[in-house]
Amino acid sequence: MDEAGGQPYGHGDASFRAAGGETGLRALVDNFFDRMGSDPRFKTIYDMHPDDLDVSRDKLARFLCGWLGGPKLFSQKYGSISIPRAHQHLPITAVERDQWLACMRESVAEQAFPAEFKVYLMEALYVPAEGVRKRIERLAGQGHEPVEG
Numbered sequence: 001m002d003e004a005g006g007q008p009y010g011h012g013d014a015s016f017r018a019a020g021g022e023t024g025l026r027a028l029v030d031n032f033f034d035r036m037g038s039d040p041r042f043k044t045i046y047d048m049h050p051d052d053l054d055v056s057r058d059k060l061a062r063f064l065c066g067w068l069g070g071p072k073l074f075s076q077k078y079g080s081i082s083i084p085r086a087h088q089h090l091p092i093t094a095v096e097r098d099q100w101l102a103c104m105r106e107s108v109a110e111q112a113f114p115a116e117f118k119v120y121l122m123e124a125l126y127v128p129a130e131g132v133r134k135r136i137e138r139l140a141g142q143g144h145e146p147v148e149g
């Protein structure tokens with residue numbers, strides 16, 4: 001249940017509201033990319049991103065709004081998206097997946113979200129992160145090597 005005793009996370013917009021709506025998610029995403037850019041533990045995944053991170057920040061924040069049951073801000077601006085497909089050109093293995101999740105976990109920990117929502121969110125994010133890794137592994141098995149850039 002969310003903190004107001006309403007719908008459980010994952011239903012309706014309960015998760016979006018627990019995250020503080022678009023404002024809360026933009027703050028999370030800014031923290032995430034600031035951390036990725038300043039902590040050498042995340043250098044491998046940081047270096048995969050374009051130099052100008054403004055669009056990356058906007059895309060991830062908008063995606064998370066819709067994914068958590070809020071307004072579909074990503075598709076409104078950028079069109080439809082498949083998370084595994086959007087990453088299939090990148091060299092992402094379990095190492096890079098875990099870097100991404102660790103960076104996100106540390107940023108989530110610093111937000112004023114309900115404690116149980118933080119746990120829910122990190123468990124939920126594992127699913128698309130692992131989906132990315134699996135797709136790249138499958139394509140590599142078919143002889144399609146990911147090309148960075």
Ligand code: HEM
Pocket residue numbers: 045048049050056059060063078081083086087090092096097098100101125128129130132133149
């Ligand atoms: C598994 C570890 C992950 C890594 C290393 C990673 C890394 C990246 C990188 C480098 C880009 C920029 C790609 C480019 O401009 O060529 C990107 C884009 C993006 N990522 Fe991830 N990502 C990961 C997981 C995720 C997850 C789990 C989500 C969603 C919950 C996500 C959402 C996005 C979105 C929405 C974009 C923008 C895609 C677009 O350009 O249309 N990523 N990611």
